[in-house]
Amino acid sequence: xxxxxxxISAVFVNNVVLSQFLGICPFxxxxxxxxxxxxMSGAVAFVMAISTLVTYLLQQLLVALQIEFMQxxxxxxxxxxxxxxxxIVLKKISPSLYQALGIFLPLITTNCCVLGVxxxxxxxxxxFGDQVHMLNLAQSVVYATACAVGFGxxxxxxxxxxxxxxxxxxxxxFRGVPIALVTAGILAMAFMGFSGLV
Amino acid sequence: xxxxxxFRNMVLCxxxxxxxxxxxxxxxxxxxxxxxxxxxxxxxxxxxxxxxPAFDNEPSQDQFDVMVGSDAIAxxxxxxxxxxxxxxxxxxxxxxxxxxxxxxxxxxxxxxxYNTSVVSHGExxxxxxKMDASKSNFSEQFKGVHPANFRLAVKKDGGDIxxxxxxxxxxxxxxxALKRAYEAYQLIEKTNEEEL
Amino acid sequence: MGKLKMITRGIIQxxxxxxxxxxxxxxxxxxxxxxxxxxxxxxxxxxxxxSNMVVSLIAGWIPSKVRxxxxxxxxxxxxxxxxLLxxxxxxxxxETLGLFIPLIVxxxxxxxxxxAFANRNTxxxxxxxxxxxxxxxxLSLTVLGLVREVLGSGSAFGWKxxxxxxxxxxxxxxxxxxxxxxxxxxxxxxVKSKIQ
Numbered sequence: 172x173x174x175x176x177x178x179i180s181a182v183f184v185n186n187v188v189l190s191q192f193l194g195i196c197p198f199x200x201x202x203x204x205x206x207x208x209x210x211m212s213g214a215v216a217f218v219m220a221i222s223t224l225v226t227y228l229l230q231q232l233l234v235a236l237q238i239e240f241m242q243x244x245x246x247x248x249x250x251x252x253x254x255x256x257x258x259i260v261l262k263k264i265s266p267s268l269y270q271a272l273g274i275f276l277p278l279i280t281t282n283c284c285v286l287g288v289x290x291x292x293x294x295x296x297x298x299f300g301d302q303v304h305m306l307n308l309a310q311s312v313v314y315a316t317a318c319a320v321g322f323g324x325x326x327x328x329x330x331x332x333x334x335x336x337x338x339x340x341x342x343x344x345f346r347g348v349p350i351a352l353v354t355a356g357i358l359a360m361a362f363m364g365f366s367g368l369v
Numbered sequence: 370x371x372x373x374x375x376f377r378n379m380v381l382c383x384x385x386x387x388x389x390x391x392x393x394x395x396x397x398x399x400x401x402x403x404x405x406x407x408x409x410x411x412x413x414x415x416x417x418x419x420x421x422p423a424f425d426n427e428p429s430q431d432q433f434d435v436m437v438g439s440d441a442i443a444x445x446x447x448x449x450x451x452x453x454x455x456x457x458x459x460x461x462x463x464x465x466x467x468x469x470x471x472x473x474x475x476x477x478x479x480x481x482x483y484n485t486s487v488v489s490h491g492e493x494x495x496x497x498x499k500m501d502a503s504k505s506n507f508s509e510q511f512k513g514v515h516p517a518n519f520r521l522a523v524k525k526d527g528g529d530i531x532x533x534x535x536x537x538x539x540x541x542x543x544x545x546a547l548k549r550a551y552e553a554y555q556l557i558e559k560t561n562e563e564e565l
Numbered sequence: 566m567g568k569l570k571m572i573t574r575g576i577i578q579x580x581x582x583x584x585x586x587x588x589x590x591x592x593x594x595x596x597x598x599x600x601x602x603x604x605x606x607x608x609x610x611x612x613x614x615x616s617n618m619v620v621s622l623i624a625g626w627i628p629s630k631v632r633x634x635x636x637x638x639x640x641x642x643x644x645x646x647x648x649l650l651x652x653x654x655x656x657x658x659x660e661t662l663g664l665f666i667p668l669i670v671x672x673x674x675x676x677x678x679x680x681a682f683a684n685r686n687t688x689x690x691x692x693x694x695x696x697x698x699x700x701x702x703x704l705s706l707t708v709l710g711l712v713r714e715v716l717g718s719g720s721a722f723g724w725k726x727x728x729x730x731x732x733x734x735x736x737x738x739x740x741x742x743x744x745x746x747x748x749x750x751x752x753x754x755x756v757k758s759k760i761q
Contacts, residue, residue, distance in 0.1 A: 190738045192594030196673060199589060240398040240649065241391065243667045244641040251637055280637075283590045283671040290667055296468055344753040345746075348586055352746030360739040374628035382627055386635050390642035401649040408656050489660070494597050495718055495736035 174313055177297070177306075181317035183365040187284045188325040189358060194284030198326060199351055201275070203337075208330035212323030214275040216316060218257060219285050222250045223292055223315035227308055230293040246289050251280045288318045329358060412488075413445075417457040420475030420484040421447045424454050435553045442553040453478050456557060459488065460550035464542040467491030470500075472543070474550040480558070481515045484508075485547070497539035507533050507540070516551040568693045575697025582705035582745075583752040587673040591665045592706055593741040599722045602710025603703060604658045605665060610699025611647055612669050616640045617683040617695035624684035636679045641670045674702060705748075712744050 187193045194215070201211050226246050233239050258276045261269040279285060292311045296304060306314060332354055341350050410429060417428050428445035435442050445457040455478060461471045470490040475483040485508050487501045499505035510531060521544045522528025523537060532540035581587050591609070596602040619639050627635050648666055651659040659666065669675065678698055683691040714720055717735030719727025734740045 192590050192738070192741070193668075195589035195593060196587070199586065238395075238398075240394060240645055243645050243648070243670055244390065244394070244638065247637055247641050247670050248634070251634060281671045281673055281676060283668045286671050287590075287664055287668055290664060344750045349746045349749040349753065352742045352749065356739040356742030356746065359742055360734070363737065363739065374630035379628045379631045383631050383634060383638075386623075386627075386638050390638050394642055394645050397646050397649055401653050404653040405649070408653060412656065493737070495730070495733050 173310065177310060177314050178317040178320075179368060180297075181314055182321040182324060183362065184368050186321045186325055186362050186365075187288065187318045188322055189355070189362045191287070193287040194282050194322055197275075197278060197282055198322075198329065198355070199348060201278075202326055202330040202333055202351075205327060205330045205334065208326040209323070210271055211275045211278075212319065212326050213271070215279060215282060215285065215322055216319035218250070218254055218276075218279050219288060219319045220312055220316045221257070222253050222285055223289050224308070224312050225249050225253065226289040227293060227311045242290070242293075247280075247286055250285055250289065254280050284318065284322055288315050325358070325362075329355065332358070413459075416473040416486045416488055417445050417447065417475075419486045420457050420473050421455045422449075422477075422483060424449050428457060435556050437549055437552045437556065440549075442549065444553060444557060455483055456554060458550040458553050460546045460553065462542040462546035462549065464538070464545050465490060465492055466497050466536070466538045466542070467493065470539075470542055470546060472546045472550070474547060476550070476554045479515075480517065480551075480554060481513060482511050482547070483513070485511050492536070492539050497533070497536045499533045499536065500539055500543050505533065507531075507543075511547065516547070521548045521551065568690070571690060571693040572697035572700070575694065575699070576701040576704060577756065579698075580701045580705060580752075581674045581698055582702060582709075583749055584757075585674075585677075587677060588702060590668060591672065592709065593738075593745060595662055595665050596706055596710035596713055596741060597736055598714040598718070598720075599707050599711040601658075601661055602706035602708075604655070605662055606699070606703025606706040608647060608651070608662070608666060609669055609672060609674070609702055610696070612640065612643050613675055613678060613699040613702075614692055614695035615643050616675055617678055617691040618688050619643070620679040620683040621686055621688050621691035632684070633676075633680070636676060637670070640675055640679070644669045674698060709741075709745055709748060712748065713740055716740070716744070 181187075185191060188195065188198050197211055197215075202208050226249055229245055229249060230242070233241060233245065254276055258269075261276075292306055292314060297306060297310075297314075329351075333351060336350060336354065345353075413429055414427075418424075421428075424447035426446075426448045428447045432443055432445050435444055440461075443459040445459070447454050447457060456476045458474050458476065459471065460474055461469055463469050468491045470492065471488040473486045473488055475485070477483050485502075487508075490498065490500070492498045492500070500507050502508045520528040521530065523530045523532040523540045523544060525532065525537060526541070528544065530540060530544055575581070579585060582589075582592055588609070591605050595605040616636070616639055620636055623635070623639070624632075644667060647669070648659070651666065678694060682694050686694070711721060713735045714722075715731070717731045717733060717737075717740060719725060719729070719731040732740070735744060
């Protein structure tokens, strides 16, 4: 049951992009076409799940050694090296997947939803009905993956809308990012309808 | 301009930078640890002072815990010239819209609520955060009421609390936290009576 | 290019928010009020100036293949120092900005300026560039925060001029997107067309 609450909360209610403002750069940058949006979200989901797994374990080590102040530095290094590693491994074992995700991988290091979710998982308490507690390892990974799914959902919906926008007549000053932002605002409003669901 | 990369100088360079940076961080951390603890203590003292009448002891030094259910609730007794003026009780509720909310509640020795103050919360800005005294007068209604003749529940649930408009969940959580604080107060009273 | 030009360039012609469209996450996430926006902007400026200076100092002896990881380590250390200092000097702002402070590490503006400017310019010029870009970022965040605060809560810089609520949507997530979208339109219409 806790897993279901966690997933619904991460995908819909507290959508990383539309309610937490994480990962806005790729959300605005690579959402021109549905196919690229799917590729990017796939790559993010991949990196996010692995990096949360690793950073969760590392956080236990940091706490044990009482050097929590190294958190930011350690986490970003882990994410940066993981992205590199994923890139190298993918290239070796699955060239086709690498072709699909490859160009997005370098962009992920500076995607703040990866670092954001990694920090959130180890620092925030989550509510389950009457209970509030920190996530355990399995929940953390599930939560991170669900966040990535939420990111993907927002990206794909948004890309679909933007493909339509391309065809419509937009006033000159609105062209490009401004109209995308206004659209995202309306989409965020729609997602607010999910609040109170869990 | 940048050097030519070789395996040796790359490893050496990264190692050196990491070494210097972690060293620097350790120093800054050691320097700031005490001030940060002092700031946190000052914050606790401030919220205690906000919820109780004037006192001259240091409640945070006399702090003790009371078990309400399975939760340890921190109690800060305050006194003026040796006479007890009240208890500041740090209570919480897990029923907030954005997770846990933590309140400091001041009880006079007879159980009347003197004042309340919000310590931390994750409620929506503009809606639930109105429970903070600086944002709206929601918390005014608890000043000087005694929980024995003031039902700590929102009016919708048959209580006496005027809920924040459009933030019933936050108001319920606030009531829940107050209830927990009152339970803690009752437990203190019970132990005091037993001692007498 | 003069030092002054270097500073003003980051504020208007190459404004990180309105022209380069970088660092959108903190721009949208922290601008509930003008003060918050300004605080976030100044925090980023602090990191930006120092990282630009350090990078321009060390760029000469870093092998080019480990350039980016080295910069990231430098930036992450500066951010951690900032986190520790903020906990001492502005604890309440630190709490409000929350997650977005550590996320300065992945703010594209910081790494972007290190890579595009600081590693091939002198320390002084890099510092000027950091000041300019940082102030440009701060300015846009303050303006966006002000707009959202005026419309959403009927106050400006914490000074309440309107009784009751504003248009709540502007405090919440959708308003952030919409307000920034319209500000960009105004920028395109009145500033960009003048420059070109």
